[in-house]
Amino acid sequence: MRKMRTQSAPWRAAAVLASVLLVGGVAACGNSDTGGGGSKDDGKITMGFSQVGAESGWRTANTTSIKEAAAAAGVELKFDDAQQKQENQIKAIRNYIQQKVDVIAFSPVVESGWDTVLKEAKDADIPVILTDRSVDSADKSLYKTFLGSDFVKEGRLAGEWLVEQKKTASGPVNIVELQGNTGAAPANDRKKGFAEAIAANPNLKVIASQPGDFTRAGGKQVMEQFLKANPKIDVLFAHNDDMGLGALEAITAAGKVPGKDITIITVDAVKDGMQALADGKFNFIAECSPLLGPQLMDLAKKVHAGEQVAPRIETEETTFTQAQAKEALPNRKY
C-alpha cells in the first residue's frame, strides 16, 4: 500500500461519489420508459420489452421496428435497454411482473440463468416471448415462443446460392470464411449451414476459416493474411456485412477487384452492406432481418387471447442479389 500523498477522507468520498454519478449518468441514458403506471384493464395490451442494448446498427433497427409496430398495433410498450447486462434485464423483467403487464418480451443477453425470473413470470401468469436470441432453459413451458432468425438457414441460403453459381465450374473453387466471434450462436450456425450446403459440390472447398469477430477491423486484418497465404482465392463468405466491408479494403489493397476477382457472400443486409452489394462489390447477401416488430405484436395479441402458438417462429427473411439490392436500397430502414 503506497499513498501518493496524504489525503483527507471527505475528498476521497466526494471523488468516488462523483465517479459513481458519472457511470450512473451514462448508464441511465438508455433506461427510459420503465417506470410508472400499472396495467388497467381497458382492453389495450401492455407489453414490457427488454432489449439487449444498442451495440450495432442492426440492434437499433430492431428497437425502432418494435417501437413502431407497437404504436401501429395499439400496444402500450414499456421499453428497457439492458446495456448488455443480464442483471439489468432480470431487474426489468421483475419490474414488468410487478407492474402486471400483459405480455413480456425480451432478447436475452446470454443464454443461461433465466429459470428463476421466468418462473416468477409464469407464476404471475404473464406470457413470455423470446425474440432474436434463445435461452437454454430445460423447461420449455417457461416461455410461449421464440421469434427469431434461423442462423443455420442463413448459412445454407448463402451456400446454396454459391453452389448454383459454381455449377459449371470445372476446377476447384477456393473459399475463405470470416467467422463471427468464436462460439457465438450466429457464427456456429452460419458456418454449419454453409458447410452443409456446399457439400453438394465437392469442387467447393473452404481453404481457410478464421474469426473476424463481426467487426470491420477484424475482417480486414484476417483477410489481409488470407490473401498473402493463399494465392488463389475465388470466394469469400463473411458471417456478417461488417467483416465483409473490412475485407473489401484488404482485397483492393492486394490489387484485386472485389465482386469480380473474388466473389463475396455475406449475411445481415445492413445499409452499408446493401450499398456495397448495389455497387457490385458484394455478390450476394442472405438477410438477417431485425424488423420483427409486426410479427412480435401479432404474437403478443395471440398469446394474450390465450391462443396456441408454435414454440419456434422464424423471422420473415429473404436474400439479395446485386440487382435486387439496387431495387431495395431506397426503401431500407437500416
Add this chain to the structure above:
Amino acid sequence: MNATMGRYRAVTGHRLFWPAAVLVVMLAANTIYRPGFLSIELKDGHLYGSPIDILRLSAPLILVALGMTLVISTGGIDLSVGSVCAISGAIACMYISKQSDQNSLVVVLTALAMALGVALVLGAWNGVLVAVIGIQPIIATLILMVAGRGLAQLITQGQIITINSEPFRAIGLGHLFTLPLAIFIALAAALLVAAFTRRTALGMIVESVGGNAEASRLAGIRSGRVIFLAYVLSAACAAIAGFMMTANVSSADGNAVGLWVELDAILAVVIGGTSLAGGRFFLSGTILGALIIQTLTTTVYAMDISPQTSLLFKAVVVIAVCLIQAPAFRARFARRRRSAPKPDTIADKPKEQVPA
C-alpha cells in the same frame, strides 16, 4: 576464449536479447511454414507484404503501450486506454461525417484537434483521480474504461459511423516513402517520448516517483504532477492510436475500437521488461513487445491455426516469452545445467512494495 564467453554473455544477458530472439523465431517459423512470408513486393508504389502488415498493425499498439509504459513506471496502470481510443475515434468520425466536404484538410484537422482535446481532458480526469485524490489507479481508470465505452456509444448513437475522407484515411492507410504512414507516426511518438525521458532528467524523475512517490516528494520532486502528466500523456497516445484504428477501416464502431487493447498494451510493457511494480521502464522493450504481440496475431491468421486452439497457442507463446526473459527463471534453468552464473541484470530486482 574468455573474451568470447564474456561477449556471448553480454549479448544474451542484454534485456532485449530474449524478446528479440522470440520475435526472430516466430518470423522464422512463419517463413518455414510459408516461404513467401517475409517477401516484400512493390505494389502501386507501396511496399506490400506480411512484414509491412505487422509493422502497420502494431503501430496503434505501440502508441498505446508507450503511454502505458510511463504510467506503469510511476507505479500505476491505465485501464481506460481502449475506451479513450473509441471515444477519440468516435468524435473524429462523427465530426467529419457531419461536414459537407469530408475531404477538406481543415475539417480533418479540426476533427483531430477536437478529439485530442477531449482525450486530454479524459487523461486529466484519470490523473486527478489518481494523483490529487489518491484513488488506486486500477479503480480510478476502471471507471473510465467502463463509462468510456458508453460515452463512445452515446457519441455514435450506437451506430457504426462510416466516413469517406481521404486525409483521415491517410492516418491509418497513407504512405510515406513507400511505407505506411502509421509506422512513421508511431516512430515519431516513440522518439519524442524517448528524447523527453532519456535525454532529460524526466525519465529518472518518473522512475523515482514509481520507486517511492513519498520519498521522491520529500526529495523535492512534485510526485503528484509527474503522475498526473503520465496519465495525460497516456490518453493522448491512446487518442492517436484511436485515430489510426478508425482510419484503418474508415469507420468508428463505439463497441469494437480498441477493445481489450489495454490488456495487449500491458502485456507489451511486461514483455519489454518494465516492472509492473513501477520504478523502471524500457521504451525499446515495449516497442519490441508490441511487435511480438502483433506478429503472434498475424501468425495465427497466416498459418490458419484453428480458432479453438489459437488462444491457447497465443497463451503458450506469451508464457514462454515471459519466462525466458525473466533473469530469475533463466538463472535457475542455467544452474541445473552447470554451476550457475549470477543473473547479470537487475531489471527485475524484486521490490517489496506492490501497488495495491
